[in-house]
Amino acid sequence: MDLNFTGTDVCAVNGTRSAPEAKYDLVVIGAGPSGIAAAIEGAASGASVLLVDENPVSGALMGNDTPLYFGGRMTAATQNSNRMLEAIFMSMPDLEKAMEAGVELLLGTTAWGVYRNGPGVQSLPEQVVGLADAERSWLVGFDRIVLATGARDLAIAFPGWNQPGVMGAAALQMLLSRYGAFSGRRIVVLGSHDLALETALLAKEHGLDVAALVEVRDGPQGDAALLAKITASGIVTYYGQSIKSSKGGLDGIESITLTDGTDIACDTVCVAIGLVPSIELVDAMHGPRALNAARGGYIPAGEPNVAAVGLCAGLPDTGFDHVAYRMDWVRAALRVNTPDTIICQCEEVTLADLIGIQPPNYLPRPAAIQARSLDTLLDDGPANPDQIKRLTRSGMGVCQGRRCRDQVAMMLAIESDKPFGTIPLASHRAPLRPLPLKILAEWDEPVAMDAAWDVWFGIPTQWVPVEDIGTEYQDAHREMLYTGMYK
Amino acid sequence: MSGSEVVIVGGGVTGLSAGWWLARSGVKVTVLDKFIVGWEASGRNGGGASHYSSPLFDEEQRLWPQMDELLGYPTEHQKGRILIAMTERQWEQYRFIAERHTRLNHPVELLDVKQVQEAVPLAGDNCFGGVHYKFGGHANPQRTVQAYAWALQDLGGKIIQHSPVTGFETAGGKVTAVKTANATYGCDAVVVAAGPQIPQLMAQLGVDVPLAAARAEMIITEPAPMMPLGGVDGHKIYGRQTLRGNLAYGGGPHEWLDVDAIGPAARPSTPLARNLAKRLAELLPKAAHLNVIRSWAGVIENSPDGRPIIDRLTSPDNVVVASMSSVGFGLSPASGHAIRDLVIDGACSFTNIDLLKLSRFDGLEKDWREKRGWMPIA
Numbered sequence: 001m002d003l004n005f006t007g008t009d010v011c012a013v014n015g016t017r018s019a020p021e022a023k024y025d026l027v028v029i030g031a032g033p034s035g036i037a038a039a040i041e042g043a044a045s046g047a048s049v050l051l052v053d054e055n056p057v058s059g060a061l062m063g064n065d066t067p068l069y070f071g072g073r074m075t076a077a078t079q080n081s082n083r084m085l086e087a088i089f090m091s092m093p094d095l096e097k098a099m100e101a102g103v104e105l106l107l108g109t110t111a112w113g114v115y116r117n118g119p120g121v122q123s124l125p126e127q128v129v130g131l132a133d134a135e136r137s138w139l140v141g142f143d144r145i146v147l148a149t150g151a152r153d154l155a156i157a158f159p160g161w162n163q164p165g166v167m168g169a170a171a172l173q174m175l176l177s178r179y180g181a182f183s184g185r186r187i188v189v190l191g192s193h194d195l196a197l198e199t200a201l202l203a204k205e206h207g208l209d210v211a212a213l214v215e216v217r218d219g220p221q222g223d224a225a226l227l228a229k230i231t232a233s234g235i236v237t238y239y240g241q242s243i244k245s246s247k248g249g250l251d252g253i254e255s256i257t258l259t260d261g262t263d264i265a266c267d268t269v270c271v272a273i274g275l276v277p278s279i280e281l282v283d284a285m286h287g288p289r290a291l292n293a294a295r296g297g298y299i300p301a302g303e304p305n306v307a308a309v310g311l312c313a314g315l316p317d318t319g320f321d322h323v324a325y326r327m328d329w330v331r332a333a334l335r336v337n338t339p340d341t342i343i344c345q346c347e348e349v350t351l352a353d354l355i356g357i358q359p360p361n362y363l364p365r366p367a368a369i370q371a372r373s374l375d376t377l378l379d380d381g382p383a384n385p386d387q388i389k390r391l392t393r394s395g396m397g398v399c400q401g402r403r404c405r406d407q408v409a410m411m412l413a414i415e416s417d418k419p420f421g422t423i424p425l426a427s428h429r430a431p432l433r434p435l436p437l438k439i440l441a442e443w444d445e446p447v448a449m450d451a452a453w454d455v456w457f458g459i460p461t462q463w464v465p466v467e468d469i470g471t472e473y474q475d476a477h478r479e480m481l482y483t484g485m486y487k
Numbered sequence: 488m489s490g491s492e493v494v495i496v497g498g499g500v501t502g503l504s505a506g507w508w509l510a511r512s513g514v515k516v517t518v519l520d521k522f523i524v525g526w527e528a529s530g531r532n533g534g535g536a537s538h539y540s541s542p543l544f545d546e547e548q549r550l551w552p553q554m555d556e557l558l559g560y561p562t563e564h565q566k567g568r569i570l571i572a573m574t575e576r577q578w579e580q581y582r583f584i585a586e587r588h589t590r591l592n593h594p595v596e597l598l599d600v601k602q603v604q605e606a607v608p609l610a611g612d613n614c615f616g617g618v619h620y621k622f623g624g625h626a627n628p629q630r631t632v633q634a635y636a637w638a639l640q641d642l643g644g645k646i647i648q649h650s651p652v653t654g655f656e657t658a659g660g661k662v663t664a665v666k667t668a669n670a671t672y673g674c675d676a677v678v679v680a681a682g683p684q685i686p687q688l689m690a691q692l693g694v695d696v697p698l699a700a701a702r703a704e705m706i707i708t709e710p711a712p713m714m715p716l717g718g719v720d721g722h723k724i725y726g727r728q729t730l731r732g733n734l735a736y737g738g739g740p741h742e743w744l745d746v747d748a749i750g751p752a753a754r755p756s757t758p759l760a761r762n763l764a765k766r767l768a769e770l771l772p773k774a775a776h777l778n779v780i781r782s783w784a785g786v787i788e789n790s791p792d793g794r795p796i797i798d799r800l801t802s803p804d805n806v807v808v809a810s811m812s813s814v815g816f817g818l819s820p821a822s823g824h825a826i827r828d829l830v831i832d833g834a835c836s837f838t839n840i841d842l843l844k845l846s847r848f849d850g851l852e853k854d855w856r857e858k859r860g861w862m863p864i865a
Contacts, residue, residue, distance in 0.1 A: 003791050004852050009860040012701075013740035017758065113760075119752035120702060120786070122864040123742045130758060139758060286753055347731070359561055359630065362730055368559035368641060380524075380636075381648040387523055390530065390629040393731070398709040400780055430756060434778030437708065437768040442761035449762055452740040455723045457701070457813060462793030463540045466842060467591055480583045 011458030013123045016449040018442065020128045023141035024050045024104075027129055028148055029111040029281065031055075034310025035148030036094045042146075043101040050140060051103050052131060054110040054433065055174075056084030065399050066433060067278075068174060069153035071167025072252060073268055075181040081108065081134075084179060091178045109133045112440075113430030114145065114285040130430065137440050144305045147282065151275035151296065151311035155403045156190075156329050157351070158243040161269075162342045164252030169199040169272035176206050184268035188256060189213045190329075192237055193320060196272035197226035203270075204233050211266045213237040214258060216332045221325065223318075238262065242332040243269070259336060273329050274322050276406055277312050283428040291421045293323035297406070298425055323420050330410040343411075344404045346397020353392055354408065355415060360393050374415055383412040385426035395426060398434055458482065491675040493830060494519065494665040496652045496688060500529035500628070501815050502680035503635035504823025505807075505830075507558070510642035512831060517672055518636075518644065519665065521651035521749050525632030527682055529816060531754070531785030533705065533725045533737050534631075535718070536817035537568055537623020539593060541795070542838045543821035548622055550820035559641065560634035563627035563730050568620040569598070569606055571721035573769055578615035581721070585618045594621040606716040609734075611772035617721070625718040625727040628816050635819070651749040652681070654691055661805045662692070676805040676830050683746045683788040685810050692803060696796065697848050698788040698810055699861040700746045704756050705737035705784075706763045708777040722770040724763065734774060736767045743861050744786060756782040787813040791848060791855055797822060798845040799829040808845065 026042040028035045031053035039051040054067060059079040062070045077083055085107060089095055099105050109131050116127035128139040153168020155161070165184065169191075175182035187208060189200045192215035200210050213230065218240045220227050230237070241258040246269070248254050255265045277299050282289055288301035295314025300306070315322065339352035347360065356373050358365060374383065385408055388394060394408050395401035405426045413420045431440060442449075456462065460482040468474050493509050495502045498520030506516040518524075536551050538544055554562050572578035588595040598617040603610050606619065636646055647667075656664040656671070665672045679688055683700035710732030717728030726736030739762055744751065760782040768775040790796055790812040800806045807829045811822055825835045856862055 003848065003850065004855065004858070006858045007860060009743070011740055012860065013742045013757075013759070014864055016740050113758075115755075115757055118755070120744060120784070121742065121753075121755045121757055124757065128758065130761075137761060286755060360731065363561045363563065363630075364555070366555075366559055366561075368637065369561070372637060380646055384523060391633060396731075398778060398780055429781045429783055430760065431779055431782065434709065434780050436776050436778055437764045438775040440706075440761055440779050441765035441768050442758070443765060445762055445765060449740070453723050453738070453762075453766075454740075455720070455725055455738045456703075457741055457789055457793060459789065459793030462789075462812070462814070465540050465587065465591060466542045466544070468587075469842070473587070473590075476583075477587070480580055 011454045016452045020139040020141035024048045027142040028146040030148035038146040039103040049103045052106045052109040068171035069168030070171040072164035075183045077181040110433045147308045149278035149312040154274040160246030163248045166269045187268040188266045189270045191272040193221040197222045199272045280428040280432040293321045344394035347393040349394040383416045493676045494674040495678040497681035498524040500819040504819040505826035507639045508823040508827035510644040516644035518646045524636045528785040528787040530629045534625045546821035558634040558638040562631040566624040568718035570618040572615040573722040609771035609774040678807045680809040700788045701741040701743045707781040708734040724766045751786040754784045756784045797843045
């Protein structure tokens with residue numbers, strides 16, 4: 001091949017991508033109260049508005065603790081998507097108002113990525129959001145986007161937490177208030193800040209037995225009025241305690257033991273220590289974000305044409321330091337968890353292997369790797385959750401790190417004796433929800449995409465065997481494998 | 488050269504392998520990396536280890552089966568690959584490749600549809616047949632990069648992360664030190680293996696290295712049951728089943744980029760994930776229900792002919808430059824050996840790498856990238 005030639009790289013991505021199926025002035029992700037309000041406001045101003053919400057998610061996804069930490073405590077009703085849809089409309093009367101206002105509404109539709117040109121990419125025809133339902137995926141263009149993705153559950157491991165019946169507060173609230181599909185009867189709530197108090201009261205209202213509140217700090221944390229209601233309802237709170245061990249059977253958790261030795265029978269442990277603003281889309285679109293301990297963690301830092309509303313923008317600022325509070329829980333967890341306590345449930349990474357930076361069990365552990373640990377890794381530089389993930393596989397699983405990413409970051413901060421804010425946020429990667437290949441696939445891709453498709457760069461000389469260079473075989477190779485690829 | 492000091496610029500798989508080989512020869516090695524070892528393309532690739540187009544191929548094949556033992560850390564190396572044809576045209580092309588391997592004495596076997604499905608149970612009846620390479624293989628890029636880094640440290644080598652190289656000190660026709668923002672590292676020799684950043688670094692030494700950077704993407708599924716053979720290519724995509732069971736696949740159009748002196752500003756993946764998903768669901772139809780759980784992108788550089796540049800300069804004469812031109816991971820055991828030989832002996836001991844000399848681009852026009860369309864989208 002003559003090195004100097006004038007041509008076009010026909011295997012470059014330029015001009016191969018499909019245009020979005022539709023375009024809206026405004027796309028709102030998340031049909032909670034804030035998202036609905038933003039959609040109605042947009043429609044009222046004359047904008048074309050699409051409002052999407054992933055709920056109801058499939059029973060399979062709920063079983064995988066996606067998007068919330070359901071802990072397997074859904075009733076069989078959650079397998080019925082029509083009943084679930086109905087439940088959503090019943091619990092959110094404003095959805096009808098939004099539709100009457102001209103908002104186009106898609107439920108059961110996941111926003112799994114937002115793509116736009118910026119550093120490292122200039123080939124997108126326009127900014128798009130990737131959507132998917134149970135049948136297919138597609139792209140939608142937008143001028144403005146409102147993220148109303150809410151907040152997800154924060155999980156913190158204790159011995160036996162990896163069994164059915166251990167779940168998050170947002171998941172429990174959703175199962176109780178929206179779907180009426182919670183299968184537990186007797187719950188222990190971890191935490192005593194507002195989230196825990198509200199969750200315990202809600203459970204009580206639904207006729208459930210709230211066996212106890214457990215608080216790692218020495219005194220109550222939440223709003224005084226809520227606390228008064230808890231006291232009035234006769235719910236016992238254990239202070240200065242966390243879960244030391246638990247027992248369970250086929251159906252999951254049966255009892256827990258606190259650090260002071262108190263045994264409490266329960267079929268559900270609701271981790272209500274905190275919620276994490278759902279900023280997956282912001283992170284995946286390389287949007288700016290900032291740590292704000294009073295707002296529950298990392299929140300969108302804001303930019304033109306990308307708005308965050310509701311809990312996604314941050315928890316209400318009551319002056320409470322959520323990060324310090326969570327760190328106290330993780331410190332306690334590090335004291336009571338045993339080396340074999342699983343931290344990453346999907347990949348079955350134990351605490352010992354996480355802190356020891358050991359490979360998964362299907363790999364050998366020669367002496368050299370057993371001598372490695374977080375301590376030796378820290379000699380090379382500050383802890384980076386993405387590096388820990390590569391080596392230990394924590395956060396690599398099908399729940400996409402929703403159950404372990406936050407606690408792993410906190411553990412890394414504690415073990416490396418650094419403030420939480422110095423630990424980088426583990427990256428979120430599209431698709432932000434598990435999507436089957438056949439759903440994600442662009443089955444009707446443009447002809448231009450296939451025409452440009454090569455297994456690698458399509459450089460004719462790159463794969464000619466060195467023995468064949470300058471022989472008749474070189475031309476035959478090019479003829480057979482690269483015809484027309486370079487013009 | 489035992490006891491001499493070599494600074495390696497770039498803690499990717501090529502630089503780390505070179506450092507490991509040099510440390511095995513008693514050289515005091517310091518690897519400088521702008522961020523964390525293997526953070527760019529070395530840790531973001533398909534993990535293939537079957538580069539029969541390279542003069543380093545025989546050495547690659549000799550070394551991979553020994554690497555876990557030599558390094559002392561697991562790489563997840565697995566032997567063998569299968570190429571599955573999904574169209575009549577692909578079947579014609581893959582049989583052509585098989586004939587070529589037979590001619591070059593690389594062991595291959597043509598497989599019918601049933602045999603393909605035995606080796607690759609996720610494959611369907613929709614394929615035309617396959618080619619089983621009884622050589623080559625695949626490994627885990629991220630684990631392998633860290634294995635090189637740790638093995639190098641075990642031999643006394645140093646790895647300095649978060650330290651982009653800012654320049655060089657030269658005297659008497661040699662580089663005498665490598666500079667970062669915080670320190671200066673004196674050296675007897677330098678290896679520049681900084682991937683897409685090579686041109687900007689080498690320009691400081693007055694040496695023109697023609698390379699162009701581009702972004703490529705991959706997708707990862709949740710784990711599938713382990714298949715007898717996990718290195719499965721074909722249908723114009725490449726990838727592997729990891730030892731955990733995940734399918735990791737890439738391929739398709741690339742996007743040319745400009746990179747900053749300290750590397751790409753970002754490595755965004757794009758909706759190309761959908762086109763990869765389509766092809767993977769076609770290649771392995773019994774995997775079509777599997778969830779995709781991640782996608783990612785990496786930035787790699789290519790030389791004008793797509794072949795590596797591994798060369799020791801004449802001036803300054805103690806500098807080896809090494810770009811693997813977008814196929815560095817699999818060849819890393821051998822590229823490190825070749826670089827070691829160039830640094831210590833001035834010539835590669837195990838194969839002729841004249842093909843990889845920088846001087847082959849002496850007649851290249853300055854605007855080669857513009858002329859052939861290897862330019863970022865304006």
